[in-house]
Amino acid sequence: MRANVIEVRELRVRLGDGEALRGVSFTVAQGEIYALLGGHGAGKTTLLETVAGDRRPTSGTVRVRGADPYAGRDAMRAGAVWRDGGLFPGLTVAEVVDTWRRWTLDPLTRDEALRLTGLGAVADVPFEKLGGGQRRQLDLALALVGRSDVLFLDEPTAGLGGDDARRVWSVLRSLAAANGVTVLLTTRDVDEACRADRVGVMAEGRLPVGRHPFGVRAA
Numbered sequence: 001m002r003a004n005v006i007e008v009r010e011l012r013v014r015l016g017d018g019e020a021l022r023g024v025s026f027t028v029a030q031g032e033i034y035a036l037l038g039g040h041g042a043g044k045t046t047l048l049e050t051v052a053g054d055r056r057p058t059s060g061t062v063r064v065r066g067a068d069p070y071a072g073r074d075a076m077r078a079g080a081v082w083r084d085g086g087l088f089p090g091l092t093v094a095e096v097v098d099t100w101r102r103w104t105l106d107p108l109t110r111d112e113a114l115r116l117t118g119l120g121a122v123a124d125v126p127f128e129k130l131g132g133g134q135r136r137q138l139d140l141a142l143a144l145v146g147r148s149d150v151l152f153l154d155e156p157t158a159g160l161g162g163d164d165a166r167r168v169w170s171v172l173r174s175l176a177a178a179n180g181v182t183v184l185l186t187t188r189d190v191d192e193a194c195r196a197d198r199v200g201v202m203a204e205g206r207l208p209v210g211r212h213p214f215g216v217r218a219a
């Protein structure tokens with residue numbers, strides 16, 4: 001059995017006057033792709049941010065590889081994907097990756113980051129010319145430069161067409177299968193959630209345990 005990389009127990013997070021998370025518990029094993037599925041305001045982003053160490057839990061525990069991600073957020077080798085963050089216009093894909101590598105301690109080689117995300121063939125293309133799916137693959141390459149073996153992805157295929165979304169998923173699949181990368185992602189799309197190894201259905205800050213209505217094994 002594979003070790004659990006992410007362990008969340010009875011997690012509660014208060015935001016303003018309300019409670020965004022109301023006692024969430026789940027685990028994600030090494031090399032597993034876990035989708036948090038839910039509608040607007042279900043608490044998915046709050047949960048992702050808390051597991052990524054960007055938010056302090058009000059109560060309960062979060063462990064990523066056995067450590068508290070909030071206390072150790074500076075040392076955590078996890079990749080979070082954000083859109084077009086810090087990219088300079090005019091750079092090629094390879095130059096964007098190189099720029100990122102300069103800011104990273106012990107980075108992955110440029111070729112490896114491009115190979116893992118299927119971008120080798122467009123290394124010399126200005127990044128602004130990339131299509132939506134390849135742009136998201138570049139986000140993944142940047143997240144991997146720091147040798148992340150846990151990826152936190154907020155709606156990774158939102159706004160992409162079917163082919164682009166499939167390309168992103170094929171990268172995620174190969175990262176999980178060949179490199180043992182653990183992926184926690186959020187989505188509002190049932191079909192997308194069903195591509196994951198496991199799905200946690202969220203509603204009103206809760207993550208119900210048991211079978212969910214789409215027949216996929218839940219947390």
Ligand SMILES: Nc1ncnc2c1ncn2[C@@H]1O[C@H](COP(=O)(O)OP(=O)(O)OP(=O)(O)O)[C@@H](O)[C@H]1O
Pocket residue numbers: 015016017018019020038039040041042043044045046047188
């Ligand atoms: N800074 C905040 N202060 C107060 N309440 C907040 C804050 N941020 C989010 N919330 C509330 O917390 C709940 C969960 O929000 P969250 O963004 O985590 O949901 P979500 O599932 O990611 O939704 P979406 O798909 O719309 O992004 C919502 O009721 C939201 O209104």
